[in-house]
Amino acid sequence: MKLFNKIKDYFKGSISEMKKVVWPTKKQTTRYSIIVVALSLGVALFFGILDYVFNIGLEAIIRDEDSSITQEDNLPVETSLPDFELDGVETSPVEFQTKSAE
Numbered sequence: 001m002k003l004f005n006k007i008k009d010y011f012k013g014s015i016s017e018m019k020k021v022v023w024p025t026k027k028q029t030t031r032y033s034i035i036v037v038a039l040s041l042g043v044a045l046f047f048g049i050l051d052y053v054f055n056i057g058l059e060a061i062i063r064d065e066d067s068s069i070t071q072e073d074n075l076p077v078e079t080s081l082p083d084f085e086l087d088g089v090e091t092s093p094v095e096f097q098t099k100s101a102e
Helices: 002-020 026-067
Strands: none
16 A cells, blocks of 8 residues: 555655746747757758868878879789698598488
């Protein structure tokens, strides 16, 4: 029974506190909403411009590094593995035998 009384008291207290709340008027709510949207757009614009400027700077840095690369730097790299022999180890291809179904 104590549990139900505690729950009942909780809801009574919550309702009495909600009656004390001073809610903003429609005009205040509209004004605050416009402020939030305007600030959000301002911050987005700021970071968009900042991103654009950094992108231009980074492209300029990359272009400068590309121009300093010589023709010798652009030679193809050999990707094949060198041939080698193992002493005492048979290196012929392995043939797999499968068991036939009996």
